[in-house]
Amino acid sequence: MRRLLILLTVCTLILAGCSGQKKQPITESQSVETTSQVEETESTESVETEDVDIAEVESTEESVQADAEESKVEPEPTTEPEKPQQEAEQSKPKETTPSQEENPEPEPPVSTEAPTPAPIEPEQPKEQPTEAPAEVETVAYDPYEVVSLATAKTKAYGKISIPEDLDNMLANGEITKEEYDEYYPYDGAGYYSVFVETDLNQAATTSGRKLGSVDGIASYIAEMLSLETGPYFYIEYAGVHSLNGTDFYEFRCYRA
Numbered sequence: 001m002r003r004l005l006i007l008l009t010v011c012t013l014i015l016a017g018c019s020g021q022k023k024q025p026i027t028e029s030q031s032v033e034t035t036s037q038v039e040e041t042e043s044t045e046s047v048e049t050e051d052v053d054i055a056e057v058e059s060t061e062e063s064v065q066a067d068a069e070e071s072k073v074e075p076e077p078t079t080e081p082e083k084p085q086q087e088a089e090q091s092k093p094k095e096t097t098p099s100q101e102e103n104p105e106p107e108p109p110v111s112t113e114a115p116t117p118a119p120i121e122p123e124q125p126k127e128q129p130t131e132a133p134a135e136v137e138t139v140a141y142d143p144y145e146v147v148s149l150a151t152a153k154t155k156a157y158g159k160i161s162i163p164e165d166l167d168n169m170l171a172n173g174e175i176t177k178e179e180y181d182e183y184y185p186y187d188g189a190g191y192y193s194v195f196v197e198t199d200l201n202q203a204a205t206t207s208g209r210k211l212g213s214v215d216g217i218a219s220y221i222a223e224m225l226s227l228e229t230g231p232y233f234y235i236e237y238a239g240v241h242s243l244n245g246t247d248f249y250e251f252r253c254y255r256a
Contacts, residue, residue, distance in 0.1 A: 142214070146218050146249070150217075150222050150251070151235050154233055154235070156222075159233045162185060162187050162254060165232065186254055187232070190256070194224070194253060195250055196211070199247075200213065200214070205220060233254060233255050234255075237251060238250040
C-alpha cells in the first residue's frame, strides 16, 4: 500500500509539473494554493499510510492472538500404545444382538461327498400289441368209460360190486327173482357224489390237483372207495350239474 501511495504521489507531482509548463503568470495566490494542495496531499497520504500501518498492525495482532488461542487448545495426545488397543477393538467380533443370539441362523452343512449322478432310466421297450390268448379247446370225455374203469380199479382193491353180488345170489338160488328186482342194483347201500369237470383239461380233485385223463379220474374215484370199511360198492353216473358257469359230471359212489 505504501508503494502504491508513493506511486500515486509521484504521478500527481508529474502531472502538476507538466501543467506548470504552460505560459501563465504565476501569482502568489496560485503558489500558495499549489503549496497548500501539495501539503494537503502529503498529509492525506501520510494519514492513509498511518491507517494502513495501523490496519496491518491490528491484523497482525489478531492473527497472533488467534494463534495463541489455538495453541491453548492442546490436541489429544495420540500415543503409540493406543494403536494396538484400537486394532484389538477392530479385530474383536461384533457383538450380536439378543435376537441373533437367541435365534442363530443355522449354516448349511458342507457336504464333502461327491454329488451322486442322477439314475439313468432305462429305455422302456415299446409295447408290442398283445394278442389275445388263444382259447384252449374243450376236451370232452365219456363219463360211462370213467365208471367202467373206476369199477375195475375198485375191485382190484378187493371190494365187491353190489350188482354182481346180486347176480350171483340169484344164480345160486339164494334169492328169488322178485327179491332180485327189489334189491338191484343198490341193495339198500348209501352213496356220496364225486363231481368232476366235463372238460378233461379242467378235471381236478377237490384239492385242485389236475387229473388230466379218464384213467386219472377213474383212479381218483377208486382210491376213495378203497378207504371205505364195507366190502360192497357201486359206481353210477348221475348226469351233468352246472355250478358258477362250469359243468360237472356227477359220479355217485355207493358203499355197504
